Amino acid sequence: MANETQDTQQQQQQRSKDSKDPLDVAKPEDILLMAKWYFILGCAFLPFMWLVNFVHLYKVSQRRKHELSPSVSTYLWMSLGGCIVWSIIIFTWLGLYQTNRTQWGAFGDAISINLPLGQ
Protein backbone atom coordinates (compact mmCIF):
# COMPACT_ATOMS: atom_id res chain seq x y z
CA MET A 1 0.00 0.00 0.00
CA ALA A 2 2.78 2.39 0.87
CA ASN A 3 4.43 1.64 -2.43
CA GLU A 4 1.27 2.38 -4.31
CA THR A 5 0.81 5.76 -2.71
CA GLN A 6 4.41 6.57 -3.34
CA ASP A 7 4.02 5.60 -6.95
CA THR A 8 0.95 7.70 -7.40
CA GLN A 9 2.70 10.63 -5.78
CA GLN A 10 5.60 10.31 -8.12
CA GLN A 11 3.27 9.98 -11.04
CA GLN A 12 1.47 13.04 -9.92
CA GLN A 13 4.59 15.05 -9.62
CA GLN A 14 5.57 13.96 -13.05
CA ARG A 15 2.19 14.81 -14.40
CA SER A 16 2.18 18.19 -12.76
CA LYS A 17 5.47 18.98 -14.40
CA ASP A 18 4.25 17.89 -17.80
CA SER A 19 0.78 19.31 -17.89
CA LYS A 20 0.04 22.82 -18.99
CA ASP A 21 -2.86 23.27 -16.67
CA PRO A 22 -1.90 25.90 -14.14
CA LEU A 23 -4.03 24.18 -11.59
CA ASP A 24 -1.77 21.19 -11.69
CA VAL A 25 1.31 23.13 -10.80
CA ALA A 26 -0.30 25.37 -8.25
CA LYS A 27 0.56 24.83 -4.65
CA PRO A 28 -1.91 22.92 -2.53
CA GLU A 29 -2.40 25.90 -0.24
CA ASP A 30 -3.30 28.06 -3.18
CA ILE A 31 -5.90 25.63 -4.35
CA LEU A 32 -7.38 25.45 -0.90
CA LEU A 33 -7.50 29.20 -0.77
CA MET A 34 -9.18 29.36 -4.13
CA ALA A 35 -11.82 26.84 -3.17
CA LYS A 36 -12.47 28.62 0.08
CA TRP A 37 -12.70 32.06 -1.46
CA TYR A 38 -15.03 30.98 -4.21
CA PHE A 39 -17.19 29.32 -1.63
CA ILE A 40 -17.39 32.37 0.56
CA LEU A 41 -18.08 34.63 -2.38
CA GLY A 42 -20.82 32.34 -3.49
CA CYS A 43 -22.60 32.78 -0.21
CA ALA A 44 -23.55 36.24 -1.36
CA PHE A 45 -26.51 35.00 -3.36
CA LEU A 46 -24.26 33.69 -6.06
CA PRO A 47 -25.01 30.07 -6.79
CA PHE A 48 -23.42 30.42 -10.17
CA MET A 49 -20.20 31.11 -8.38
CA TRP A 50 -20.58 27.87 -6.54
CA LEU A 51 -21.15 26.06 -9.76
CA VAL A 52 -18.04 27.59 -11.23
CA ASN A 53 -16.14 26.64 -8.14
CA PHE A 54 -17.20 23.05 -8.43
CA VAL A 55 -16.63 22.65 -12.14
CA HIS A 56 -13.33 24.41 -12.09
CA LEU A 57 -11.74 22.56 -9.24
CA TYR A 58 -13.35 19.19 -9.25
CA LYS A 59 -11.08 17.39 -11.67
CA VAL A 60 -8.00 18.79 -10.06
CA SER A 61 -9.14 17.75 -6.66
CA GLN A 62 -9.65 14.23 -7.95
CA ARG A 63 -6.34 14.12 -9.75
CA ARG A 64 -4.30 15.47 -6.89
CA LYS A 65 -6.23 13.83 -4.17
CA HIS A 66 -3.20 12.90 -2.17
CA GLU A 67 -1.55 16.26 -2.06
CA LEU A 68 -4.49 18.50 -1.44
CA SER A 69 -6.04 18.90 1.91
CA PRO A 70 -9.39 17.17 2.41
CA SER A 71 -11.22 20.41 3.04
CA VAL A 72 -10.95 21.25 -0.63
CA SER A 73 -13.29 18.41 -1.38
CA THR A 74 -15.55 19.49 1.43
CA TYR A 75 -15.82 22.98 0.01
CA LEU A 76 -16.47 21.65 -3.45
CA TRP A 77 -19.22 19.32 -2.42
CA MET A 78 -20.81 22.01 -0.30
CA SER A 79 -20.74 24.37 -3.25
CA LEU A 80 -22.42 21.82 -5.42
CA GLY A 81 -25.04 21.17 -2.81
CA GLY A 82 -25.73 24.85 -2.34
CA CYS A 83 -26.01 25.34 -6.05
CA ILE A 84 -28.58 22.60 -6.34
CA VAL A 85 -30.60 24.01 -3.49
CA TRP A 86 -30.60 27.45 -5.07
CA SER A 87 -31.63 26.02 -8.41
CA ILE A 88 -34.58 24.31 -6.83
CA ILE A 89 -35.62 27.53 -5.17
CA ILE A 90 -35.32 29.52 -8.37
CA PHE A 91 -37.21 27.13 -10.53
CA THR A 92 -39.97 26.79 -8.01
CA TRP A 93 -40.33 30.51 -7.83
CA LEU A 94 -40.27 30.89 -11.58
CA GLY A 95 -42.91 28.29 -12.02
CA LEU A 96 -45.10 29.95 -9.46
CA TYR A 97 -44.61 33.33 -10.99
CA GLN A 98 -45.23 32.41 -14.58
CA THR A 99 -48.42 30.53 -13.89
CA ASN A 100 -49.91 32.76 -11.28
CA ARG A 101 -48.79 36.13 -12.38
CA THR A 102 -52.11 37.26 -13.75
CA GLN A 103 -53.98 36.09 -10.73
CA TRP A 104 -51.94 38.06 -8.31
CA GLY A 105 -53.38 41.37 -9.38
CA ALA A 106 -51.53 44.46 -8.39
CA PHE A 107 -48.74 42.64 -6.64
CA GLY A 108 -48.04 40.58 -9.72
CA ASP A 109 -47.74 43.66 -11.86
CA ALA A 110 -45.62 45.48 -9.39
CA ILE A 111 -42.88 42.92 -9.51
CA SER A 112 -42.93 42.53 -13.25
CA ILE A 113 -40.49 44.11 -15.51
CA ASN A 114 -42.62 44.12 -18.58
CA LEU A 115 -46.20 43.45 -19.30
CA PRO A 116 -46.88 41.75 -22.57
CA LEU A 117 -49.90 43.18 -24.26
CA GLY A 118 -53.04 41.24 -24.07
CA GLN A 119 -52.05 38.91 -21.26
Added chain:
Amino acid sequence: MSSVPCSTCGNPALFVCSLCPSDDLASAAKYCSEACQRSHWPTHRQEHASATAATPAAASPSNQTNDYDPDCDSTALSRQRLQQRKEPPKQEEEEAAIRVLDSDTIDDLKYYLSQIYSIVKPVVACIIFAILWVKLLNPPSQYYDHAYTSPPDIYALNYGGGNVNSNVTNTVINPGRETTEQQHADLLMALKTLGSVVAATVVIFVLFYFNCMKVYSVWNLWFHYSWYLGLFTYSVSVSLLWLYLVPFDYITFFFLLWNFVAGPLILQQSYLVVMSSLMVCFIFLCIHVDNPAVPPITSWILLALLAVWDLIAVLCPYGPLRLLIEASQKHNREIPAILYSAGPTTMMASPDPSRSSQGKNQQQPNNNNTNDNDDDDEDGNGGMKLALSDWISTSSVTIALLTGLNFTIFLLVIWRKALPALPFSIAFGLLFYFSTGVCLVPFYGNEARAASSG
Protein backbone atom coordinates in the same frame (compact mmCIF):
# COMPACT_ATOMS: atom_id res chain seq x y z
CA MET B 1 47.68 25.31 -40.80
CA SER B 2 45.13 25.38 -38.09
CA SER B 3 41.62 25.57 -39.35
CA VAL B 4 39.01 26.88 -37.01
CA PRO B 5 35.54 25.51 -37.60
CA CYS B 6 32.66 27.71 -38.50
CA SER B 7 30.19 28.01 -35.65
CA THR B 8 27.38 26.86 -37.85
CA CYS B 9 28.58 24.22 -40.27
CA GLY B 10 32.04 23.23 -39.18
CA ASN B 11 33.82 24.19 -42.36
CA PRO B 12 36.98 26.21 -41.98
CA ALA B 13 36.05 29.66 -40.82
CA LEU B 14 37.23 32.78 -42.51
CA PHE B 15 35.31 35.53 -40.73
CA VAL B 16 34.64 36.70 -37.25
CA CYS B 17 31.56 38.36 -35.89
CA SER B 18 32.47 41.97 -35.54
CA LEU B 19 30.41 42.45 -32.42
CA CYS B 20 32.29 39.85 -30.47
CA PRO B 21 35.10 41.44 -28.45
CA SER B 22 38.25 41.29 -30.43
CA ASP B 23 40.46 40.50 -27.50
CA ASP B 24 38.75 37.20 -26.87
CA LEU B 25 38.92 35.41 -30.14
CA ALA B 26 38.52 31.99 -28.68
CA SER B 27 34.97 32.60 -27.65
CA ALA B 28 34.02 34.76 -30.59
CA ALA B 29 31.69 33.40 -33.20
CA LYS B 30 33.40 32.46 -36.41
CA TYR B 31 31.85 31.78 -39.76
CA CYS B 32 32.84 30.53 -43.13
CA SER B 33 30.35 32.57 -45.06
CA GLU B 34 27.68 35.16 -44.65
CA ALA B 35 24.96 32.56 -44.96
CA CYS B 36 26.27 30.74 -41.95
CA GLN B 37 26.43 33.95 -40.01
CA ARG B 38 22.83 34.72 -40.87
CA SER B 39 21.62 31.39 -39.75
CA HIS B 40 23.61 31.54 -36.56
CA TRP B 41 22.50 35.05 -35.71
CA PRO B 42 19.24 34.21 -33.90
CA THR B 43 21.10 32.29 -31.28
CA HIS B 44 24.23 34.34 -31.32
CA ARG B 45 22.49 37.67 -30.87
CA GLN B 46 21.63 36.84 -27.33
CA GLU B 47 25.21 37.20 -26.46
CA HIS B 48 25.07 40.68 -27.76
CA ALA B 49 21.69 41.33 -26.15
CA SER B 50 22.70 44.73 -24.89
CA ALA B 51 23.46 45.87 -28.37
CA THR B 52 20.48 47.19 -30.20
CA ALA B 53 21.62 45.93 -33.52
CA ALA B 54 18.77 44.62 -35.54
CA THR B 55 20.93 43.55 -38.37
CA PRO B 56 23.49 40.90 -37.94
CA ALA B 57 26.83 42.57 -37.59
CA ALA B 58 28.83 42.68 -40.70
CA ALA B 59 31.13 39.77 -40.80
CA SER B 60 34.48 41.36 -40.70
CA PRO B 61 37.13 39.66 -42.65
CA SER B 62 39.57 41.57 -40.57
CA ASN B 63 43.11 41.16 -39.58
CA GLN B 64 42.22 38.66 -36.97
CA THR B 65 41.52 35.94 -39.44
CA ASN B 66 45.01 36.22 -40.68
CA ASP B 67 46.03 34.44 -37.54
CA TYR B 68 44.23 31.32 -38.60
CA ASP B 69 45.56 30.94 -42.06
CA PRO B 70 48.91 32.56 -42.12
CA ASP B 71 50.43 30.30 -44.66
CA CYS B 72 47.93 30.22 -47.43
CA ASP B 73 48.27 33.03 -49.83
CA SER B 74 45.74 31.53 -52.08
CA THR B 75 43.22 31.61 -49.31
CA ALA B 76 44.20 35.19 -48.58
CA LEU B 77 43.43 36.01 -52.16
CA SER B 78 40.17 34.21 -52.10
CA ARG B 79 39.41 35.99 -48.87
CA GLN B 80 40.04 39.25 -50.61
CA ARG B 81 37.68 38.32 -53.32
CA LEU B 82 35.10 37.13 -50.87
CA GLN B 83 35.50 40.28 -48.93
CA GLN B 84 34.91 42.41 -51.94
CA ARG B 85 31.96 40.41 -52.95
CA LYS B 86 30.41 40.68 -49.57
CA GLU B 87 30.70 44.38 -48.89
CA PRO B 88 28.35 45.81 -51.52
CA PRO B 89 25.38 43.52 -50.84
CA LYS B 90 25.64 44.27 -47.15
CA GLN B 91 25.49 47.97 -47.75
CA GLU B 92 22.55 47.61 -50.05
CA GLU B 93 20.69 45.66 -47.51
CA GLU B 94 21.38 48.09 -44.79
CA GLU B 95 20.20 50.88 -46.91
CA ALA B 96 16.99 49.19 -47.74
CA ALA B 97 14.17 50.70 -45.78
CA ILE B 98 12.32 47.48 -45.31
CA ARG B 99 14.14 45.38 -42.80
CA VAL B 100 11.81 42.50 -43.20
CA LEU B 101 14.54 40.20 -44.32
CA ASP B 102 16.35 40.37 -41.04
CA SER B 103 16.06 37.20 -39.14
CA ASP B 104 14.91 38.66 -35.92
CA THR B 105 12.21 40.62 -37.64
CA ILE B 106 11.15 37.39 -39.24
CA ASP B 107 11.08 35.86 -35.84
CA ASP B 108 8.93 38.67 -34.61
CA LEU B 109 6.63 38.25 -37.54
CA LYS B 110 6.27 34.59 -36.86
CA TYR B 111 5.58 35.26 -33.24
CA TYR B 112 3.00 37.87 -34.00
CA LEU B 113 1.40 35.68 -36.60
CA SER B 114 0.98 32.96 -34.08
CA GLN B 115 -0.58 35.45 -31.76
CA ILE B 116 -2.88 36.73 -34.45
CA TYR B 117 -4.63 33.43 -34.40
CA SER B 118 -5.23 33.58 -30.70
CA ILE B 119 -6.41 37.14 -31.01
CA VAL B 120 -8.62 36.57 -34.00
CA LYS B 121 -10.58 33.90 -32.24
CA PRO B 122 -12.06 36.12 -29.54
CA VAL B 123 -12.54 38.97 -31.98
CA VAL B 124 -14.58 36.77 -34.25
CA ALA B 125 -16.50 35.41 -31.32
CA CYS B 126 -17.26 38.93 -30.21
CA ILE B 127 -18.42 39.93 -33.64
CA ILE B 128 -20.69 36.95 -33.80
CA PHE B 129 -22.16 37.79 -30.41
CA ALA B 130 -22.72 41.39 -31.33
CA ILE B 131 -24.41 40.46 -34.55
CA LEU B 132 -26.55 38.02 -32.67
CA TRP B 133 -27.72 40.60 -30.17
CA VAL B 134 -28.41 43.12 -32.84
CA LYS B 135 -30.34 40.76 -35.02
CA LEU B 136 -32.39 39.58 -32.11
CA LEU B 137 -33.22 43.06 -31.10
CA ASN B 138 -33.99 44.50 -34.43
CA PRO B 139 -36.07 42.19 -36.53
CA PRO B 140 -37.55 43.54 -39.72
CA SER B 141 -40.62 45.57 -39.12
CA GLN B 142 -43.10 43.08 -40.41
CA TYR B 143 -42.31 40.89 -37.48
CA TYR B 144 -43.26 43.53 -35.03
CA ASP B 145 -46.70 42.53 -34.01
CA HIS B 146 -46.76 45.23 -31.45
CA ALA B 147 -45.03 47.77 -33.55
CA TYR B 148 -47.57 50.40 -32.76
CA THR B 149 -46.39 50.82 -29.27
CA SER B 150 -42.92 52.06 -28.86
CA PRO B 151 -40.21 49.94 -27.41
CA PRO B 152 -38.87 50.78 -24.00
CA ASP B 153 -36.64 53.76 -23.75
CA ILE B 154 -33.41 52.77 -22.14
CA TYR B 155 -32.73 56.19 -20.75
CA ALA B 156 -36.04 56.47 -19.05
CA LEU B 157 -35.44 53.23 -17.23
CA ASN B 158 -39.01 53.34 -16.38
CA TYR B 159 -40.64 50.09 -17.00
CA GLY B 160 -43.71 48.08 -16.44
CA GLY B 161 -45.67 47.92 -13.29
CA GLY B 162 -46.87 51.42 -12.83
CA ASN B 163 -49.48 52.52 -15.28
CA VAL B 164 -51.75 49.61 -15.75
CA ASN B 165 -54.59 51.90 -16.56
CA SER B 166 -52.93 53.97 -19.20
CA ASN B 167 -53.01 53.06 -22.82
CA VAL B 168 -49.34 52.86 -23.10
CA THR B 169 -47.95 49.90 -21.29
CA ASN B 170 -44.44 51.15 -20.99
CA THR B 171 -43.73 54.73 -20.31
CA VAL B 172 -41.73 56.20 -23.07
CA ILE B 173 -40.07 59.44 -23.79
CA ASN B 174 -39.94 60.76 -27.31
CA PRO B 175 -40.42 57.67 -29.42
CA GLY B 176 -39.68 59.38 -32.66
CA ARG B 177 -36.19 60.61 -32.06
CA GLU B 178 -36.66 62.84 -35.00
CA THR B 179 -36.91 66.16 -33.34
CA THR B 180 -33.74 68.12 -33.36
CA GLU B 181 -33.67 68.25 -29.62
CA GLN B 182 -33.64 64.54 -29.52
CA GLN B 183 -30.84 64.40 -32.03
CA HIS B 184 -28.91 66.86 -30.00
CA ALA B 185 -29.44 64.64 -27.03
CA ASP B 186 -28.15 61.68 -28.97
CA LEU B 187 -25.09 63.59 -30.00
CA LEU B 188 -24.55 64.63 -26.45
CA MET B 189 -24.72 61.05 -25.39
CA ALA B 190 -22.08 60.11 -27.89
CA LEU B 191 -19.87 62.85 -26.60
CA LYS B 192 -20.48 61.82 -23.06
CA THR B 193 -19.51 58.25 -23.80
CA LEU B 194 -16.36 59.39 -25.45
CA GLY B 195 -15.66 61.71 -22.58
CA SER B 196 -15.93 58.89 -20.11
CA VAL B 197 -13.57 56.77 -22.14
CA VAL B 198 -11.05 59.59 -22.28
CA ALA B 199 -11.38 60.28 -18.60
CA ALA B 200 -10.92 56.65 -17.69
CA THR B 201 -7.79 56.44 -19.78
CA VAL B 202 -6.33 59.53 -18.21
CA VAL B 203 -7.12 58.35 -14.72
CA ILE B 204 -5.50 55.01 -15.29
CA PHE B 205 -2.45 56.63 -16.72
CA VAL B 206 -2.08 59.05 -13.86
CA LEU B 207 -2.42 56.33 -11.31
CA PHE B 208 0.07 54.17 -13.07
CA TYR B 209 2.55 56.92 -13.49
CA PHE B 210 2.59 57.82 -9.87
CA ASN B 211 2.87 54.22 -9.01
CA CYS B 212 -0.44 54.22 -7.25
CA MET B 213 -1.65 51.06 -8.85
CA LYS B 214 -2.43 49.77 -5.42
CA VAL B 215 -5.09 52.40 -5.20
CA TYR B 216 -6.71 51.33 -8.40
CA SER B 217 -6.61 47.85 -7.15
CA VAL B 218 -8.32 44.76 -8.28
CA TRP B 219 -11.32 45.54 -6.19
CA ASN B 220 -11.96 48.90 -7.78
CA LEU B 221 -11.45 47.57 -11.21
CA TRP B 222 -13.78 44.71 -10.57
CA PHE B 223 -16.44 47.08 -9.37
CA HIS B 224 -16.10 49.47 -12.28
CA TYR B 225 -16.07 46.65 -14.72
CA SER B 226 -19.04 44.85 -13.34
CA TRP B 227 -21.00 48.07 -13.30
CA TYR B 228 -20.53 48.45 -17.02
CA LEU B 229 -21.31 44.86 -17.68
CA GLY B 230 -24.38 45.02 -15.52
CA LEU B 231 -25.68 48.11 -17.24
CA PHE B 232 -25.26 46.72 -20.69
CA THR B 233 -26.71 43.38 -19.81
CA TYR B 234 -29.65 45.06 -18.20
CA SER B 235 -30.50 47.15 -21.19
CA VAL B 236 -30.02 44.40 -23.68
CA SER B 237 -32.00 41.88 -21.70
CA VAL B 238 -34.85 44.23 -21.08
CA SER B 239 -35.15 44.93 -24.74
CA LEU B 240 -35.03 41.26 -25.49
CA LEU B 241 -37.71 40.50 -22.99
CA TRP B 242 -39.93 43.21 -24.26
CA LEU B 243 -39.50 42.19 -27.82
CA TYR B 244 -40.29 38.57 -27.36
CA LEU B 245 -43.14 39.15 -24.99
CA VAL B 246 -41.65 37.17 -22.21
CA PRO B 247 -42.89 38.14 -18.81
CA PHE B 248 -40.28 38.30 -16.17
CA ASP B 249 -40.16 39.56 -12.65
CA TYR B 250 -37.71 41.88 -11.06
CA ILE B 251 -36.62 39.43 -8.46
CA THR B 252 -35.46 36.72 -10.75
CA PHE B 253 -34.13 39.20 -13.22
CA PHE B 254 -31.89 40.97 -10.81
CA PHE B 255 -30.84 37.73 -9.26
CA LEU B 256 -29.73 36.37 -12.59
CA LEU B 257 -28.10 39.63 -13.50
CA TRP B 258 -26.20 39.66 -10.25
CA ASN B 259 -24.99 36.13 -10.84
CA PHE B 260 -24.00 36.78 -14.37
CA VAL B 261 -22.04 39.86 -13.52
CA ALA B 262 -20.50 39.37 -10.16
CA GLY B 263 -19.68 35.77 -10.48
CA PRO B 264 -17.32 34.63 -13.13
CA LEU B 265 -15.39 37.79 -13.73
CA ILE B 266 -12.52 35.51 -13.00
CA LEU B 267 -12.97 34.00 -16.40
CA GLN B 268 -11.99 37.29 -17.84
CA GLN B 269 -11.37 36.34 -21.35
CA SER B 270 -14.75 35.15 -22.40
CA TYR B 271 -16.34 37.90 -20.43
CA LEU B 272 -14.43 40.53 -22.23
CA VAL B 273 -15.78 39.15 -25.42
CA VAL B 274 -19.33 39.16 -24.25
CA MET B 275 -19.02 42.53 -22.68
CA SER B 276 -17.56 44.14 -25.73
CA SER B 277 -20.34 42.79 -27.82
CA LEU B 278 -22.84 44.07 -25.33
CA MET B 279 -21.27 47.44 -25.36
CA VAL B 280 -21.52 47.64 -29.09
CA CYS B 281 -25.11 46.72 -28.82
CA PHE B 282 -25.70 49.27 -26.13
CA ILE B 283 -24.29 52.01 -28.26
CA PHE B 284 -26.42 50.90 -31.09
CA LEU B 285 -29.50 50.78 -28.91
CA CYS B 286 -29.04 54.14 -27.35
CA ILE B 287 -28.83 55.73 -30.60
CA HIS B 288 -31.46 54.37 -32.81
CA VAL B 289 -33.66 51.93 -31.10
CA ASP B 290 -36.97 52.90 -32.55
CA ASN B 291 -36.61 53.52 -36.12
CA PRO B 292 -34.32 51.27 -38.07
CA ALA B 293 -34.61 53.39 -41.14
CA VAL B 294 -33.18 56.45 -39.46
CA PRO B 295 -29.48 56.58 -40.19
CA PRO B 296 -27.54 56.47 -36.99
CA ILE B 297 -25.65 59.67 -37.37
CA THR B 298 -24.60 59.62 -33.81
CA SER B 299 -23.07 56.22 -34.04
CA TRP B 300 -21.02 57.38 -36.98
CA ILE B 301 -19.96 60.36 -35.02
CA LEU B 302 -19.04 58.21 -32.10
CA LEU B 303 -17.02 55.94 -34.30
CA ALA B 304 -15.21 58.85 -35.84
CA LEU B 305 -14.53 60.38 -32.47
CA LEU B 306 -13.24 57.12 -31.10
CA ALA B 307 -10.90 56.69 -34.02
CA VAL B 308 -9.61 60.21 -33.65
CA TRP B 309 -9.18 59.81 -29.94
CA ASP B 310 -7.34 56.58 -30.44
CA LEU B 311 -4.99 58.20 -32.88
CA ILE B 312 -4.35 61.10 -30.57
CA ALA B 313 -3.91 59.01 -27.50
CA VAL B 314 -1.44 56.65 -28.98
CA LEU B 315 0.55 58.57 -31.50
CA CYS B 316 0.88 62.08 -30.18
CA PRO B 317 3.78 62.58 -27.86
CA TYR B 318 1.59 63.53 -24.95
CA GLY B 319 -1.14 61.04 -25.58
CA PRO B 320 -1.88 59.17 -22.40
CA LEU B 321 -1.68 55.73 -23.84
CA ARG B 322 1.67 56.35 -25.42
CA LEU B 323 3.00 57.83 -22.25
CA LEU B 324 1.77 54.79 -20.45
CA ILE B 325 3.71 52.49 -22.69
CA GLU B 326 6.79 54.59 -22.46
CA ALA B 327 6.56 54.78 -18.71
CA SER B 328 6.25 51.06 -18.49
CA GLN B 329 9.24 50.53 -20.69
CA LYS B 330 11.28 53.10 -18.89
CA HIS B 331 10.65 51.86 -15.43
CA ASN B 332 10.66 48.35 -16.65
CA ARG B 333 7.44 47.74 -14.90
CA GLU B 334 4.94 45.48 -16.42
CA ILE B 335 1.62 46.99 -16.97
CA PRO B 336 -0.59 44.58 -15.13
CA ALA B 337 -2.61 42.45 -17.42
CA ILE B 338 -5.66 43.54 -15.58
CA LEU B 339 -5.12 47.02 -16.87
CA TYR B 340 -5.47 45.79 -20.35
CA SER B 341 -8.70 44.21 -19.63
CA ALA B 342 -10.11 47.48 -18.41
CA GLY B 343 -12.70 47.52 -21.10
CA PRO B 344 -13.04 50.40 -23.41
CA THR B 345 -10.06 52.35 -22.25
CA THR B 346 -7.40 50.45 -24.06
CA MET B 347 -7.76 50.38 -27.76
CA MET B 348 -4.28 50.02 -28.90
CA ALA B 349 -1.86 47.44 -29.97
CA SER B 350 1.70 47.80 -28.93
CA PRO B 351 4.80 45.83 -29.68
CA ASP B 352 5.47 43.56 -26.84
CA PRO B 353 9.01 43.86 -25.66
CA SER B 354 8.71 41.20 -23.05
CA ARG B 355 6.81 38.93 -25.34
CA SER B 356 4.50 37.85 -22.61
CA SER B 357 0.96 36.83 -23.13
CA GLN B 358 -0.14 40.33 -22.34
CA GLY B 359 -0.30 40.83 -26.03
CA LYS B 360 -3.37 38.73 -26.10
CA ASN B 361 -5.23 40.73 -23.57
CA GLN B 362 -4.21 44.02 -25.03
CA GLN B 363 -6.09 43.78 -28.18
CA GLN B 364 -9.27 42.40 -26.94
CA PRO B 365 -11.09 45.43 -25.66
CA ASN B 366 -10.76 45.97 -29.17
CA ASN B 367 -11.76 46.81 -32.39
CA ASN B 368 -15.18 45.61 -31.72
CA ASN B 369 -16.48 49.02 -31.10
CA THR B 370 -16.14 49.58 -34.72
CA ASN B 371 -18.37 48.08 -37.06
CA ASP B 372 -21.26 46.14 -36.00
CA ASN B 373 -23.29 49.24 -36.14
CA ASP B 374 -22.83 49.17 -39.82
CA ASP B 375 -24.58 46.11 -40.93
CA ASP B 376 -27.86 47.12 -39.41
CA ASP B 377 -28.63 49.84 -41.83
CA GLU B 378 -29.18 47.22 -44.39
CA ASP B 379 -32.12 45.96 -42.43
CA GLY B 380 -34.43 48.69 -43.49
CA ASN B 381 -34.24 47.69 -47.09
CA GLY B 382 -37.10 45.27 -47.04
CA GLY B 383 -37.62 41.68 -46.22
CA MET B 384 -36.73 40.06 -49.48
CA LYS B 385 -33.32 41.45 -49.88
CA LEU B 386 -32.69 41.18 -46.23
CA ALA B 387 -31.04 37.85 -45.97
CA LEU B 388 -28.63 38.18 -48.82
CA SER B 389 -27.51 41.75 -48.43
CA ASP B 390 -27.33 41.23 -44.74
CA TRP B 391 -25.05 38.34 -45.06
CA ILE B 392 -22.89 40.10 -47.58
CA SER B 393 -22.52 43.21 -45.52
CA THR B 394 -21.95 41.27 -42.36
CA SER B 395 -19.34 39.07 -43.84
CA SER B 396 -17.64 41.89 -45.62
CA VAL B 397 -17.59 43.90 -42.45
CA THR B 398 -16.11 40.96 -40.63
CA ILE B 399 -13.50 40.54 -43.27
CA ALA B 400 -12.75 44.23 -43.20
CA LEU B 401 -12.36 44.13 -39.47
CA LEU B 402 -10.00 41.25 -39.57
CA THR B 403 -8.06 42.80 -42.39
CA GLY B 404 -7.68 45.95 -40.40
CA LEU B 405 -6.50 44.00 -37.43
CA ASN B 406 -3.96 42.04 -39.37
CA PHE B 407 -2.75 45.13 -41.06
CA THR B 408 -2.26 46.82 -37.74
CA ILE B 409 -0.30 43.91 -36.40
CA PHE B 410 1.84 43.81 -39.48
CA LEU B 411 2.61 47.47 -39.12
CA LEU B 412 3.44 46.86 -35.51
CA VAL B 413 6.24 44.60 -36.48
CA ILE B 414 7.66 47.04 -38.92
CA TRP B 415 7.41 50.19 -36.94
CA ARG B 416 7.96 48.81 -33.50
CA LYS B 417 5.90 51.45 -31.84
CA ALA B 418 2.65 51.51 -30.04
CA LEU B 419 -0.09 51.76 -32.57
CA PRO B 420 -3.76 52.54 -32.29
CA ALA B 421 -5.78 49.54 -33.20
CA LEU B 422 -9.01 51.20 -34.08
CA PRO B 423 -8.45 53.51 -36.99
CA PHE B 424 -7.46 50.90 -39.52
CA SER B 425 -10.30 48.65 -38.64
CA ILE B 426 -12.72 51.51 -38.74
CA ALA B 427 -11.36 52.69 -42.03
CA PHE B 428 -11.58 49.28 -43.60
CA GLY B 429 -15.00 48.67 -42.20
CA LEU B 430 -16.34 51.93 -43.51
CA LEU B 431 -14.75 51.32 -46.86
CA PHE B 432 -16.32 47.95 -47.21
CA TYR B 433 -19.63 49.14 -45.91
CA PHE B 434 -19.94 51.99 -48.30
CA SER B 435 -18.65 50.05 -51.21
CA THR B 436 -21.12 47.27 -50.67
CA GLY B 437 -23.80 49.84 -50.16
CA VAL B 438 -23.00 51.54 -53.38
CA CYS B 439 -22.22 48.56 -55.52
CA LEU B 440 -24.29 45.70 -54.30
CA VAL B 441 -27.55 47.06 -53.05
CA PRO B 442 -28.75 48.59 -56.31
CA PHE B 443 -27.79 45.34 -57.91
CA TYR B 444 -30.08 43.48 -55.57
CA GLY B 445 -32.80 45.99 -56.17
CA ASN B 446 -32.74 45.20 -59.84
CA GLU B 447 -32.71 41.53 -59.22
CA ALA B 448 -35.62 41.74 -56.88
CA ARG B 449 -37.64 43.73 -59.32
CA ALA B 450 -36.81 41.32 -62.08
CA ALA B 451 -37.76 38.40 -59.90
CA SER B 452 -41.06 39.89 -58.86
CA SER B 453 -42.08 41.01 -62.29
CA GLY B 454 -40.79 38.02 -64.19
